[in-house]
Amino acid sequence: MPESIPASLIIDTLKDTFREARAWLAAEVAAPPRHPHLGWILSVPDTHQRTVLAALDKEQAIRVLTCATEDEATTTAAGLWMGGEPCVLMIQHAGLYASVNTLRGVAIDGRVPVFYMIGLLSREKDTRWSATASRCSIPSACRTLGSRAPTTCT
Amino acid sequence: MLKPEDVLGAIAAARGDAICVPTMTTAPAWRTLAPDDLSVTCVGFMGGASALGLGLALACPDRRVVVFDGDGSLLMQLGSLATIAGARPRNLTHLVFKNGVYHTSGAQDIPGGLDVDFVVMAKGAGYRNAYAIKEPNDFTRRLPTMLTEEGPVLVELHTGLAEKTPMTDRGGLPFHRQAETLRTKLRGPRG
Numbered sequence: 001m002p003e004s005i006p007a008s009l010i011i012d013t014l015k016d017t018f019r020e021a022r023a024w025l026a027a028e029v030a031a032p033p034r035h036p037h038l039g040w041i042l043s044v045p046d047t048h049q050r051t052v053l054a055a056l057d058k059e060q061a062i063r064v065l066t067c068a069t070e071d072e073a074t075t076t077a078a079g080l081w082m083g084g085e086p087c088v089l090m091i092q093h094a095g096l097y098a099s100v101n102t103l104r105g106v107a108i109d110g111r112v113p114v115f116y117m118i119g120l121l122s123r124e125k126d127t128r129w130s131a132t133a134s135r136c137s138i139p140s141a142c143r144t145l146g147s148r149a150p151t152t153c154t
Numbered sequence: 155m156l157k158p159e160d161v162l163g164a165i166a167a168a169r170g171d172a173i174c175v176p177t178m179t180t181a182p183a184w185r186t187l188a189p190d191d192l193s194v195t196c197v198g199f200m201g202g203a204s205a206l207g208l209g210l211a212l213a214c215p216d217r218r219v220v221v222f223d224g225d226g227s228l229l230m231q232l233g234s235l236a237t238i239a240g241a242r243p244r245n246l247t248h249l250v251f252k253n254g255v256y257h258t259s260g261a262q263d264i265p266g267g268l269d270v271d272f273v274v275m276a277k278g279a280g281y282r283n284a285y286a287i288k289e290p291n292d293f294t295r296r297l298p299t300m301l302t303e304e305g306p307v308l309v310e311l312h313t314g315l316a317e318k319t320p321m322t323d324r325g326g327l328p329f330h331r332q333a334e335t336l337r338t339k340l341r342g343p344r345g
Contacts, residue, residue, distance in 0.1 A: 029342075068234065069231065072208075082210060082336050084337070101199060105329065
C-alpha cells in the first residue's frame, strides 16, 4: 500500500482554498455573503477518502453535505457557485463515470467551475503528479471530457 | 386539474425576489412570464432541477428558492429527495408539475404514470411538509403559504400538458449564460 497524504494536510489545504475563494469574492462584491463556515464539501462517500471524511466530521469550519448520487453533488455545486459559495466534490472514481452527463451539462457545456477530488480505484505511488502516466483510466477520461487540469496525487 | 401556464403566471405575480428554477415544459412559458429576473433553467442535464435548487437555497438562505420540477425529471434523480431532506433548507419550495408523461419527448407515460405518489415519497424522505393540489382554487388559496412556509416543502401539482415544450418552442439563453447572469445578479445589491 503506498503512503498517503495525511487527512489533516488535505483539510488544511481545503480551508486555505476556501479562504482564498472567499477573499476573491469579497474583493469583487460590495456586500459579500457572511456565513459561519468557509466552504462546502459535497460528498458521495468513497472508501479511499474515508480518513478525510472521518476527520471532516470534527470540522466546524467546513460544512459537509452527503449526496445520494454524484449527479446531485455536481448540480448542487452549480447552485452553490451561482450563490457565491465555494465547494469541493469528494467522490469516487466510479461516481465520476456514473455522472458524466451531468458533468458535461454543468461543468463543460455549462462552464460552471467544479472542483472534483476523486478517490482513485488503485493508488499509484510512482505516478505522482502525472496524469498521463497513471494506469487508472480516470485522468485520461478527464482530459477527454475537457478537464483543464486532471492531477493525480497519492 | 391545473393549467401549467396559469400556475406559473400566479407564481410570477406572487414570488417577490425568489429565485426560480424551471425545467423542461415549464421553461418556455416561464421565459415569457419572467424574462429578466432571478431564474436559471435546468437545461442539458434532465433531472437536475431539484439539486440545483438545493445548492441555490443553501447559498442564499435569506431568499426563497422555488423549483419547477417535472414528474419524469424528478424520477431521474429521485435520490435528491433524501439529499434535500437531509440538508433541510428552510427556504426551498419544490413544486412537481405532475402530468404522468414525458411531454417533451412525445408524451410517453412515465414509469408508474399518474399512480406515482411524490407526496408520500417526499414525506418518507423527510421533507418538512408535502401535499398535493389538484384544483385551481385550492392552488390560489395555498400559494402564499407555499412560497413562505418553512421548507423543504414539496407540492405535487396535478396539471394538464403545457402549451409549449422545449421542442416546440426553442430558444432562451444557454445554461452557461443563465448561470453566469444569475451569479452576477446574486452578487449585486438586493433590489
